[in-house]
Amino acid sequence: MNGFEEKPRYNPMNPTRPQSSTLLNVNDPIQIHLLVETALGDSKEYEILSQEEVDDLKKQCQVLTQRIEQTRQNLAIQSKYRDAAISMAKLYSPSDRKDGQDGRRDRRSIFGHNRNSSESVKEADQERIASEKKCEELALELWSLEKRLMEPQSRLLKHTAGILQMTHKGPTKVPKGQGSSQQQGIPGSPESMYTYSNARSSMEPIHDEIFFDERSLYRPADRLDGFDIGGRDSFVSSKGPSKEQMQMIANTEQKLESLNSRLREVIIKANPEREATYGAPPLCRTDRNGKPSEAGTTLQSHLEYLEQSINTIDQESVGQSTRVQEQSEAAMEETLQELNSEIRNLLLPYDSNRPEPPKLTGNGLNEQLGYFQEIIGAVEVELSRASSTASKSMGTSDNLEQMQTVMMGLWDIIQSGEEDQRQRKAERRQTRIAQNLPQDEEDSPDEGDDPNENFSIQAFSTKVQWLYSQATRLKDQKKVLQRQIKQQRELNNKSDAAKDAELVQKSEELQRTQDLLTRTEADANNVRQQLSDMMEKLDETNQRVLMRDQSRSDDESAAVREAREELSKRNELNGRNETIAALEEELQDLKDDQSIGNAELQGKMADSASKIASLTQELAAAAAAQATFEKGVQEKEQAIAAKEKEMEEMNMEIARLQTEVTIARAELDGAYGSRAQRAAEVAANPAIQKEIDTLTKSNSSLAAEIAALKEKGTSSPDADAKMATLKKELEETIEEYEQMTKASIEWEKERESLEGTIDKLRDERENLEAQLSDEKVRWLGMKSPGLEGGGGLAPGSTSTTVLKNEFKKMMRDTRAESAKALRAEQAERRRLEDELRALKKAQGPGKSSLSQSYGA
Structure with a gap:
């Protein structure tokens, strides 16, 4: 539904295509045949496009649809603004004011002037006319976009009809020579036309719930042409799916x-x-x-998996929107609480019984907004009271001139604050241009705001009213946000196809809402600062009025002191700006140092990886040398095996037992470390203690057997000589094996030292990050007294926010890279340990088999 389509029809008599007319009888082949012929004739001249052109048209439809939806949203918002402007114009209209004089008093400003002045009426009418003009422009743009959307949709529909007409197969006629034998056909008489089923279900390649062939819509026409004039041709139904x-x-x-x-x-x-x-x-x-x-x-499995994937995407989108909504509401509630606290602090000198703002509950913004509206009313009352007091005490012309001087000073302060706000907007525009972001409407210059407007009492009253309206505008924006959040929740009850299309739209709306919230916070800060300036200036005005009767010279000296204080505040503000610039440079230096440290750390990690690779290669070379050595020893054993079978069994048994004992001891030292380490591991693992006890018993039995064999072989001097030779060769072999074991232990120690170096460098990096974070927090926590008293926010606030965001992003990237490098290093370490463990296991049985042949 794109806005100009009617509600689709529903025909329960046609379950395969329910969106058809209720007057259509799908079981009437004559009616179907006529419709098919009419459709084929109408679509004969339609244009057939290529696949690239079809894709371009679909993309064009998608872009136009998105623009139409966005324009509709803008039109809805502008309509609300127009209604608000109309309401304001009615408020300021003279007729409404006359009607309301009997029932209630007119609302007056802080200087007693009526709000419904001619200038206010003119300004309200101008706002109403501008809103109506904007609505008309948006409506015209929406109409033109919908008209542009009709063209590609029409071309796609004509292409679809044309390609179906081109690929439609006409009636297939059987040759007359075959008419004499009807093969399972239907009689060719017209009376039998209604005695067979509709062809919609006669040629199904698979079940309807899995696949639907749209060409079956046109197949009833084939049966009408399948009958010959003499009734000799027959209709043969296909019994299986075709190759196509x-x-x-x-x-x-x-x-x-x-x-x-x-x-x-x-x-x-x-x-x-x-x-x-x-x-x-x-x-x-x-x-x-x-x-x-x-x-x-696997077609059904694919469809089930597709349905499961769509449900999963739906769940992820719902969870993400819920999290974003909760975060935005929590941020808004916290901002409103801070604003309420600061306004309450401003009112405490005048109203000490003012209650504290409600605490953060996380349940919504109603309490905070209610308190904000109440405290703004109290501020207006205090301003009115101060204004009435000042007006009563200024009866003479001198008092009026002095009051006008004070108001002109306040006017200059307000104008300077608005100039600062315009500068901040310009900085935001430059920042968005530098980041290749689109221009924001909120950052555009204020319409109807003249920076060079001359001072007048009416203009000053309008400015104060504008400050109050800026504060009350927060509540309207909160309602807009609630409506947008409600629309976001209503997406969950729609179909999957509509959700995918609206999810992108609502994400953009949520982003705009967050931007609006950020700008709202900035406007609230401006209103808060200007209100504090107004309160301070009104206090100074009251003091000057009370001190005026004492001495005019005191007033002049107070004005001089005030000018000096403002000059000193400006100097102090410049000093703060220089300090902020220095801190920014220091932060940039810290970033550079950290990037250098990260690069050095990555270089050392790369060196460690190369060393580990070289050690692995050396270990593989040692294993190959050991295999070569074992092969040579086996050849020597085969030469010795031909001598004296009688001494062979004894010598072989002695050599085997001694070799197994020595190898077991060397493997134990190489695999489990020193005795103290083994004792600690044995104490922590009872299974190892049990295995050691078993090996000890086996070693004792083997030693006893060796002693018995030695006693039997002492009578033969030749056997002793051969025994000594074999022992010497065996000792050399064991010594080489021990050297290889020591080398592997040294490699392990070197690896541990490299790991210690990596851990040390990681700790140093974390310390640097902590110091950088502390410096950043300390720098952000510094507040200028000049900024609290007046003058608005510092010009460097925008750069501070950008630096803070860059710092957070840099910290996240650094942590992710460090975690990734640590995981890769741990995986490499585990792989090397597995290879070393496998080598040791492979060497143990090899030595035992080698020792079994030493006695030959």
Whole structure:
């Protein structure tokens, strides 16, 4: 529904296409045949486009639809502004004022002048006319966009009708020679036309709930042309899907598989935590050539996976919108509480019984906004009271001149504050241009605001009323935000297709809402600062009025002191600006130092990785040398094995037992460290203690057997000589093995030292980050006394916000890179430990087999 379509029809008698007319009888082949012929004739001249042109038209429709939706939203907002302007114009109109004189008094400003003056009426009329003009422009733009949207939609519909007309297969006639034998056909008489079922369900390649062939809409016409004049031709129904249909099903499966894979990637990008738990899409069965072997077997699985993916995306969007809404409401509530607290502090000298603002509850903004409206009313009352007091005490012309001088000073202060606000808007525009962001309407210059406007009492009253309206505008903006949030929640009750289209739109609205909230906070700060300036200036005015009767010279000296104080405040403000610039330079230096430290850390980590790789290569070379050495030893054993079978068993048993004992001791030292370490591990693990006890018993039994064998072999001097030779060779082999074990231990120690260096560098980096954060917090916590008293916000506030955002982004990136490097290092460490453990296991059985052949 794009705004100019009617409600779709519904025909319960046609379940396959319910959006058809209720007058259509799908079981009437003559009516279907006439409709098909009419559609084919009408669409014969329609233009057929290429795939690229179709894609371009679809993209054009999508862009125009988005612009239409955005224009509608702007038109709705401008309509609300227009209604508000009309209400304000009615308020200021003379007729309404006359009607309201009997029932209530006119509302007056702080200087007693009527608000419904001619200038106010003129200004309200100008605002109303501008709002109505803007609404007319938006309505005209919306009409032109909808008219532009009709053209690509019409071309797409004509292309669809043309391609269907081109690919429609006409009635297939059977040759007359075959008319004599009717094969399972239907009699060719017209009376039998209604005795067979509709062709809509006669040629289904698969079930209707899985696949729907749109060409079946036109197939009832084939039966009408399938009868010959003499009734000799017959109709033969197809009993199985054709090759073309099976190919179409296979292509559909492949497209669904690629679509499901892309959906899974989108879901994982939106929520990386689902990567481990979210299953992969089903795969099609293929033959050895990579083509699908059975078409249609995984189609239902793909559709179920697609439905599951859409539901998952819906859940993620709902969760994200809820989180953003809660965060925005919490930020607004906190900002309103701070504003209420500061206004209350301004009113405490005049009303000590003023209650404190409500605390943060997280349940909404109603309490804070109610308190804000109440305290603004109290501020207006105090201003009116101060104004009435000042007007009573200024009866003479001198008093009027002095009061006018004071008001001119206040007028200059307000004008300077507005000039500062315009400068901040210009800075925001330059910042958005530098960041390649679109221009914001809120940052445009204020309409109807003349910076060179001369002072007058009416203009001064209008300025004060404008300050009050800026404060009350927050409540209207809160209502707008609530309506937008309600619209965001209503998205959850719509269909999946509408949700996908409106989700992007609501995200943009939420972003604009956040920007509006930021600007609202800035406006509230400006109003708060200007109100504080007004209160301070009114206090000074009261003091001057009371001191006027004492001495005129005192008034002049007070004015001089005030000018000097303002000059000193300006100097102090300049000094603060210079301090902020110096701190910005220091922060940039700290950023550079941190980037250099990160680069050095990455370089050291790369060196460590290269050292680990070299150690791995050396370990592999040592394993290869050990295998070569074992091969040579086996050849020597084969030469010795031919001698004296009688001594072979004894010597082999002795050599085997001694070798196993020595290897077990060397492996124990190499694998489990020193005795103290092993004792600590044994104390922590009872299973190791049990295994050591078993090995001790086995070692004792083997030592006993060695002693017995030695006693048996002492009588043979030749055997002793051979035994000594074998022992020498065995000791050399064991010594080489111990050297390799020591080398592996040294590599392990070197790796541990490199890890210690990495940990030390990481600690240094964290210390630098902590120092940088402390410096940033200390710098942000500094407040200038000149900024509290008047003059608005410092010009460097925008750059401070930008620096804070850049700092947070830099910290997040640094932490992510460090965590990624640490994970990679730990994975590499675990891999090397597994390889070393596997090498040790492989070396143990090799030595045992080697020792078994030493006795030959």
